[in-house]
Amino acid sequence: MVTIPVEIQLLFAALLFLMGLIGLLVRRNVIFILMSIEIMFNSAGMVFVIAGSYWAQVDGQVMFIFMLTVTAAEVSVGLALILQMFHHFKTLDADKLSNLKDTN
Amino acid sequence: MTILLALIPIMPLLGFLILACCGSRMSKQMIAFTGAVSVGISVLITLITGLAFLVTPPAGNVVVVNLWQWFSTGGLALSIVFRLDALSLVFIFVITFIGFLIHVYSIDFMAGDEGYARFFAYMNLFVGSMLILVLADNLLLLYLGWEGVGLCSYLLIGFWYREPVNGYAARKAFIITRIGDTAMIIGIFLLFVHFHTLDIQLLMQQASSEWGNGSPLATWAALLLLGGALGKSAQLPLQTWLPDAMAGPSPVSALIHAATMVTAGVYLIARTHVLFELAPAIQTAVAAIGALTLLLAGFSALAQHDLKRVLAYSTISQIGYMFLALGVGAWSAGIFHFMVHAFFKALLFLAGGAVIFALNEEHDIFKMGGLRKKLPVIFWTFLIGSSSLAALPLITAGFYSKDQILWFAWSAGNGNPWLWAAGLLGAFITSMYTFRLVFLVFFGDMVTMPEHHPGRLMLIPMIILAFFSLIAGFIELPESMGHVQWFSKLLDPVLPAVNTAHGRIPESFFQLVAGTISLSGIYLAYRFYLKQPYLTSSFNESRISKFLYKGWGFDRVYDLLFVNPLVWFAVRNKNDFIDLFTSALARAAFYGNYLLSITQNGRIRWYVMAFVIGIVFMLTIFINL
């Protein structure tokens, strides 16, 4: 039997999420950005599992499976895009992707 | 009788409407017919009404026709009311009669012009407006006519609009008369505010009963109305537009700038004479302005080269005589001179126009000469008109009218020896420049050959006007010569008689002096311009001559005082500082766009940062709520 208070668990998930957020805001390499997004997805899924464990129901885990699916699809498409970007811009700098800027 | 009276101004206006709507589709004869006949019918009706008026004077010597109510708002109820009394009878006779003759003349004169229908339309509109002006019973209707004649003057001066010079002249005329019109409308406001009515008779009654002699309100009202009269009648200081207005065709100059529009000021002052009698200071100002103007214009006329400009300055000078008469209280004498002046000045303009037409648009009198043999009818009519203008004694009408003014300038209650002296000097100058004109144009060696000879339609009106220039004086003979007083008796119910202070010097002395002066002017003109022209050649080149030629430099002064500062300000304001305020809004919007577009730099991390800040914001707010 685990008697870890649910607040601590949620706090842990939140910390992971926030670390992913920091990584997203700070890094300039698109691979790291994508990686940070993965961390965020993972921590969001963990919240589902924590909730499912809290209420002793199975739905949390099912939700996590769906999230996993989404994550996998998103990662594959994102990496394909990164490949294209690298081939056209010859760099992995996210700040170089600014063609949609307002040219004032 | 009443409906006939209403038809007098309506007929020319109807002619204007027909010509304005269908003029381009009508044949030349139809246009001429419509234009002349509409005024012709007015003449007939005027004669009929006039005869009826004279033979069986109606009650109170006045015929009033109330046509319809114009408007009734805010305490002011005005109707279109025409009023025929002796004063307006004289005016409508002059307007319609001379107007008709000038229309007949212009059938031939303007025959080659492509704006034929436009010309007659404008002329008809002018005659209609002028008739409304003199027949109006309330000040607002009078102002309607006033504005109408101003508009037609602008349209007709700038008739040949393809030349920019004509446009400038028309604009100058309009703007300067506008200054006078503004003064006049303020005067009308003043009168309305005090008496709550604009009916002229009621105004005069209430003014005389409520405002005492010399009251400041009466002075202001009279001064403002005088301002309007000065603008229209081209007196000091608003006289600069009339010489330039000669850019219009000669019939226009004859009708508008000799006979009718410029005398609207005289009419106004005569109509509202009660106000002027209540403000003696202003009345003296009227006389003084008249005297100064007649001298100023007379001297300027001596130095002009253009035939029409001599006549224009002459008009200004003669209207100065009328103002002089009104200023000393000789009301009927002023109106008498108006009538006589209308005849001979219209004649002079028509004849001058015929000369210019014959010489193929040559205006410079130094390039004319010896036309006496080639254009005999024009010569004789011009000579008769000039003699009337110069007040040739005993046989011309001008002698009687001008002489009466000079006599009253000395002997009337408000008279003054200085005014008399000014008038006398003016008479001398008048005869000198008039016969300078005659001798230079018709005598001497021919310089330019006449190419077109004027047709019958141009000559007949001139002959008729010449006839009237001679005999019109006989209806008012001074005491020493038969003492005929038909004219002043006619105007007696309307205008007060002049109060003469009979002095020691009899009137016949003055007549002698006046006659001598005019004859000596003719003789001097003969000497200087015909017999021994070399005497004046140095004068012609001198600086004084140039100064007089420019009309005593008034144009320069006005340019310096008014035009240049305005132009300077307009140039400085090229970017329109008021516009800057409104464009500041646009520029602020652009700046905001610039600022906000910095936040849209296409970078992903920037956008994510925006998300996060938003999320933080929202969460913080929603947690704490």
Added chain:
Amino acid sequence: MNTIFYIAAAVALISTGLAITGRNAIHALLFLIVSLLAISIIFYILGAPFIAALEIIIYAGAVMVLFIFVIMMLNVGMERETENRWLRPRMWIVPVILSFILLIDFIIMMKGMPHHAISGRIIPPKQVGISLFSTYLLGAEIAGMLLLAGIVGAYHLGRQKKKVIHRFLQNEDDEINNTIQ
């Protein structure tokens, strides 16, 4: 059990921190895999063994390996200098502050929750499977379609066509040629 939870949590946090601050992409990814392993232990403690297994198989095993494959394919090299240049200390300040604010918000929110003892009952995979294919059948089908879309999209977006440039334009500026096809 509790101590294992805390140890695993500490490991996860530390390795995630090292992952996001790493200069080398491969090293960062390896740290991330360690973090995922620790998280999987936590899942197991929470009574979700199936999920723990899935986390390792799919997340650590497939997704992260995909990342590593792409990095190796791109052949970006070490690039330690670039990363150092991009990651100045002052870049971290604002995100850390914002995250801190969010953390405080979260803690405040947590204070209002009612206390409940954790059960920690283990939920077997069989139950997950039954629920997945009975209650959430529609979701499973849609997830399948999503994966199909992902496959097709990834295949199409990952293709590279050789660009044919007219010989007159061969020496033009690179920028003009860098248009996404």
